Amino acid sequence: MSRIIVIGGTGHIGTYLVPALVDQGHDVVSVSRGLAKSYIHNTAWDRVEQVTVDRQEEEKAGTFVERIVGLKPDIVIDLISFNLASTRPLVEALRGKIEHFLHCSTLWVYGHTAAVPAGEDEPLNPFGEYGIDKAEIEKWLMHEARTTGFPATIFRPGQIVGEGWTPITPLANDKAAVFSKMARGEEIVLPNLGLETVNHVHATDISQLIQRAITNRSVAIGETFNAVSDTALNLRGYAETIFTWFGFEPKIAYAPYEEWMKLQPTPEEAHHSWEHFARSSCLSIEKARRKLGYEPAYSSIAGVKESITWLIENGKVEKPKAWK
Structure with missing residues (x-):
């Protein structure tokens, strides 16, 4: 060794x-x-x-x-x-x-x-x-x-996920409050058509x-x-999955990029989101599979859910109303 x-x-x-x-x-x-x-x-x-x-x-x-x-x-x-x-x-x-x-x-x-x-x-x-x-x-x-x-x-x-970590959210930022808002069944607003991706x-x-x-x-x-995991998530599909997991019908609105940026709490938060969805990352792992035998144990959404569960258990995200 x-x-x-x-x-x-x-x-x-x-x-x-x-x-x-x-x-x-x-x-x-x-x-x-x-x-x-x-x-x-x-x-x-x-x-x-x-x-x-x-x-x-x-x-x-x-x-x-x-x-x-x-x-x-x-x-x-x-x-x-x-x-x-x-x-x-x-x-x-x-x-x-x-x-x-x-x-x-x-x-x-x-x-x-x-x-x-x-x-x-x-x-x-x-x-x-x-x-x-x-x-x-x-x-x-x-x-x-x-x-x-x-x-x-x-x-x-x-974008790293796992216990102890706030995952990049459907708003392409690292604000755990986004998940609390979704846990209350409140509407979130995505940029453009929500088709930008995170991996x-x-x-x-x-x-x-x-x-x-x-x-x-x-x-x-x-x-x-x-x-990376084997597939990327687009922001819309990501948000819909989390809303459904929390026990709600997805409540999602959309706004053109320039308007959406103005809706964010601060210019810094808006820019942080932009840094992610401007790149719309979606990577292949074929080479790592072929040469190294790499096979992710977690899909993107499974890893995100583990992170969110940890955040809820540690009081950093509100427990969804529909969860008992």
Whole structure:
């Protein structure tokens, strides 16, 4: 088994990934700021070496890379690198010292896609700082993997769901109050015809893909994989399903995009929604299925329902009136 360093190990992906790696017999080190705990209790965390590091501060001081190399990893999983200036020094320091480097990217690298579902070879057309920066990391990492042999694999998560997390809602935002409104049977307003899409993924399925990439390293190195559920949801179908699950006939109105944006509580909330439905993400997992044997345990709607159930049980979303 391998010594695996998970950078950002106590976040939502790490909550599911770190215990799974421990249970497989790996020696796991979780590197984080120590400000958050895993969302779900698992006794496997008792066997995890926890290293408290503020990455941004140590990168400024020039000590972060030395810290990671000093942990003597066989495999590094970087869940929290957001620009090439952060990724490049770590890769250079690890070159020739590790078996596998796995980088967490994002479905936002696609930007606008010409065809759906979008496969990994679809040309990237990112917009916005986050997507552009991640795409730059991807391009550089794949060049290093294919020209210098650096053992890199990239995975692109969708909109993450699971216990402890508010899923992107039918209004394409992360406001749990949307679900409370639906739980009261109140009308919601969707943009345009509600046909924009979101592509959720349960964090345990991201964990599955990472584990399969490690197990199938020979075919995973030098490759990029979409880490999403098997189908995307359009906003209308998503809303109709949740209303019905809550025990109500769907109560949905529609407004042209410009009018809809003005209906939102703040410009910031309106922009956050726009960031999602402007991309209308819908990705293919055919490559991950074929090369890694990846098979999501959760559909998009099943993962969303688990998240909402947790929110209701923890008092963050109102219990639907129709539920006893």
